[in-house]
Amino acid sequence: MADTRQIRARKGPVTYALRFFVIAYLAVLVVWPLWEVTSRTFAPVERGAEGGFSAFLERLQDPTVTYAFSLTATCAFWAVLINTVFGVGISLLITRYNFPGRRILSVLIDLPMSVSPVVVGLALVLAYSSGQGWFGGALESAGIFIIGSTPGMIMATAFVSLPLVIREVVPVLEEIGIDSELAASSLGANGWQIFRRITLPSIKWAVVYGVVLSLARSLGEFGAVKIVSPGAALRGETATILIQNRYTNFEEPTAYAAAFVLVLASVLALVVVSLIRKEDHS
């Protein structure tokens, strides 16, 4: 990284001013609010009671809170799993096959990133709700309910985080090219063997990176899930919805504790991502 050193070598008043500005900006926008959340998380449960870690744990042990977190984990797990499988599949389709509509597909992939999650939720309701949905009626007669139940929330989460894996994997697939895959096929490998032994090891880190990003995104998803979920305690209340509900119901400490857990998860994800970046570049 010779470039960075060169940049760092030039220190002047402008550099210091810029630094101050960036730090102040981050402090006002990110650090201070997060610090507030953290400090309230560890505040005493009742006046006069002990604060700190035990207070934090007590808040989390509330059954509605554990339910919310396990629901969030379930949704995130399935959404990430689906997105990983489909994401890698779609990436291969876009980079390795030529078919009519390929350009349109690769534009459509980015749609979930640009459309508001609320709109995604509404679209799912429109398509799948049992009352008015296009497929809802048929699914209902088969005994399957999407909207207002976990499958619908998983779909909403998956929809919103769909592009993350693809966006990581496609550039890598484009960069490695197809020569080594062709070489493998001329050496007798079939499609699956080529994928398992040649393609997958080359995109491994991109996939992991995409998975971590989707996981972080899925854990924090609010808008789309809020629309398709009943959103009541112990009935479709995910961690983010719980935070919203508690906050508006004047049970702010629980909201803060739950928020803190989510912050922790994203920090963890960032750490993992930066470790992967390092690994990938070594």
Place this chain on the structure above:
Amino acid sequence: MSIEVRGVGKRYGDFVALDDINVSLPTGQLTALLGPSGGGKSTLLRIIAGLETADSGSVEIEGVDATKLPPQKRNVGFVFQHYAVFKHMTVAKNVAFGLEIRKRPKAEVKAKVAELLELVHLSQFAHRLPSQLSGGQRQRLALARALAVEPSVLLLDEPFGALDAKVRKELRDWLRRLHDDVHVTTVFVTHDQEEALEVADEIVVINEGRIEQIGSPDQLYDEPANDFVMGFLGAVTQLGPVRLRPHDIEVAVQPGVPGAAAGVVQRALRVGFEVRLTVDVEGQAEPALVVLSRAHARALDLELGSRVWLSPTTGATSVPLLGEVSA
């Protein structure tokens, strides 16, 4: 015949990359596909390997119609111009790949890999990753990997294209020796005529999607079918009504040779052991190029402005000028 290509054509949109190609290559032969860039050499090679499908025509390998076979069923070894080694596998694993796919017993794989690494002089690098090899070593690795599966034909797409001149020459000699040892039917693509002339048993000259000539290096050099082949296989110049090679021109400092063209030496360039003259020939728009040895040039006492008389040597290869009305 090991490879039979019949009536193969390939288009990319409106562009004709290959037009009715017919070639048959006997078993055990080392053949060069020679031609200028964009001529369709790689396309033909990839069609033989099954990495590209032809629009028309058929490909037969070892008597089996392979036109519709996928690459993994053709038993061809393919070596790419840019190596295409498996970056995440060690050298030994790269070579073992095809054998492991074929589920050969472990001991056999190990023995075969050791033998091949010996053959390509990479034994001491068996446990390195490809990124720790030089370009020439990577190319040898790619060759060993292709040879491991004992292919019935070995196809090399500009195998030495990305290497510097010296390594190229070494590997070229090595490939010839390897072929003499292993005797697998080999086709290699090159746009370097020297490489083709030096290494190949037979040369197929391809230009603009068509075959210009097929023949042994001597045939091509001595009896080029047309102006293009002549021009592609070495330097050519014009003398009177014909085109011929600059070293096939006799230089005299006195008139007397019947049919000799008079001219004046305009430039003399010494390159190593030879002298290249540019001679302004009377009644000819383009100057003639002449190559002669330094000793010969000294004996004739040539300098700038010398008057010379040029004539084709006896037995010189020449073709009549095409599409030009002599002034």
